[in-house]
Amino acid sequence: NAGVTQTPKFRILKIGQSMTLQCAQDMNHNYMYWYRQDPGMGLKLIYYSVGAGITDKGEVPNGYNVSRSTTEDFPLRLELAAPSQTSVYFCASSLQAYNEQFFGPGTRLTVL
């Protein structure tokens, strides 16, 4: 099993550009999450999904969109990138709520 995979590992965007961060898991987990990690701060939840076709906002959703068309994939879309979106993004999954979460390797995004 590959676990949770994320692409790309690194990306530099210009202000106003758009991109999609990819996340996939092969553990048949129901729950998937997107977090951002800023220096000196705890991980913050951007969006989460409890199953295919169901998504909900987390603590910091502004400037992002998600979709969950399959159990395996949970892409995160950035529209009109801003310098405030410079961060490290982690995708995670768990079988159910309150279960152990498995994390992807992260994507380091810089917006200039």
Add this chain to the structure above:
Amino acid sequence: KNEVEQSPQNLTAQEGEFITINCSYSVGISALHWLQQHPGGGIVSLFMLSSGKKKHGRLIATINIQEKHSSLHITASHPRDSAVYICAEGSQGNLIFGKGTKLSVKP
């Protein structure tokens, strides 16, 4: 809103020392998670507990529900234990994370 506080923020130890990292939270929880973030950035789950104590190798996690406090202990610390240790609480389905404790173990 629940808040998660960790202490200390930074910790330097000599190889072989016993390490304790503390985590406090403000409201009742269903589960307390301890995670490790490697220097390369990857995050792995170490423990998930809702009562008592759990042990895995040299790592021990304890929780006191009444005091809303959890500790992570590392016995016989080793330089490979150098990492950021993160505690998170899951009272409302989603996790609220502390800012992490950066541990450096010197040989």
